[in-house]
Amino acid sequence: MSAENWTDDEAIEAWLTYMEAFRGRTARTIECYRAALVRLKEFMEGKPLVHAEPDELEVFCGLWLHKKGVIARSRKPYISAVKGFYAWLQGKEQGVKGNAAKELMHPITGHPLPRTISLANAERLMWAPDMNTFIGIRDAAILSLLIGCGLRVSGLTHLNESDLQTMELECTVRLTIRVTEKGERERIMPVPREAEALLRVYLGHEELASIDRSFKGKGGRTDKVLFVTTKSPTLPAHEFIGEKRRLSRKGVRDLIQRHGIKAGIPASELHPHAMRHLFGTELLEEDTSMLAIQELMGHADPKSTAIYAQLAMRKKMKTVDRAAPMSKMKTPVSELLKRLPN
Known part of the structure; x- marks a missing residue:
């Protein structure tokens, strides 16, 4: 038809x-x-x-x-x-003559810089969860992956226990995670030691051991949801298992808001992508190549990575202070600046 x-x-x-x-x-x-x-x-x-x-x-x-x-x-x-x-x-199978949308143009807009959380506020956020509770340990592990690996929230919530992998690097066993995000693209991410430690504490917690989070994964193999939710207002206990235990994207955003507000962090910095932007910015501040940043962040388009060149202000400021013409001249305020604290 x-x-x-x-x-x-x-x-x-x-x-x-x-x-x-x-x-x-x-x-x-x-x-x-x-x-x-x-x-x-x-x-x-x-x-x-x-x-x-x-x-x-x-x-x-x-x-x-x-x-x-x-x-x-x-x-x-x-x-x-x-x-x-x-x-x-307009395709052959559909048989409609002409393309009424052919001349449509996308609106021309600027490219606003993404909002990022500051390094100081990210540190405050990491200290906010109560490490004496299972929920606090879970939340700290989640925050450590968002900040330490720059994960998208979708990639984080899709993680299963089988996505945690170890490899030996220079005679040391290190943890990596297999991340699946936009367009079902996969990448392997190294996990910082601090995040690895928090993950191991979370995985070893007795409360997690009491939760049935098993489900049939790829190829029919049994797998386990990595990050779990602890309550459901609608499901009876015998149904609250496996995939239904998976923490949602909303759940991640809510915990960020809850801990961030408690820590007094501005609301504009309390979203998962603010931590992802911090990750990209800090990589560039340390002179990481754009190609490496693109790979670590899972960007399909190099233009997505280029935005961090505009955010890496610390490196730019040091360069200007060291190498720009004014740093090599004597000016009316040169002596005053010498007396100011660094």
Whole structure:
């Protein structure tokens, strides 16, 4: 059946199925696409999506979304969904003539620097959990991986016990983790010694030993959820096992907020990506190559890594203090500066 004869919902679901099965889009991306096309249906007010005109799509992606409170940067996923959907409709199998979204342009926006947590506040956050409790030890282990490995929150919550691996480096056994994040891409991350110690304390805790967190993993092999939640308001105890014990992304964000507020850290620094940005920034401050940072952070696009060059201000400041022309000149304030503390 030609796409011309589909209902809007049939066309949308067929495209989403294609994007997931053949283009490898994640479940989260699929839901974003679905939400964008549902709003397009709202805008079209009953007119079939396959019959949309270019000027209608232009108004939807611009003025209409703007009036709905969607800022320019946030309109980009909508435009990507619309462009992808209409390009697919034009394909041989769908048989729709012309691509109504072909000329759509993404809005031109600046590149704001990501918000990062300061090194001092990251240290305060690490001290916030109560290490006399199982929850405190779990939270400290989680924070140590976010700060020490720069993990995305999705990568952290997907971790299983089988993702912890040891290897011998220079006659020393070190811990690594296999991380699966965006687009199901895998990478092996070295674990800092402090994070490894906290993980081992967590894994050896008697309360964790009493929790059934086993499930059938890849290839039917038994695996165990790494980071667990300790309560469920809806599930009976006999069902609160295995995958249902997995700590959610919201659970991670909540614990960051809880400990951060207690430590007096600004709310703008209390999100998982602020720790990821700290990780990338500190690597660059220590003259780590951009290629190595890209690999450690799991960036598919080098442009994502380049942003840390703008955040590595400590190194830039030292360079300016040492090598810029003013540092080599005698000025009216030179003698005054000598008397100031470093």
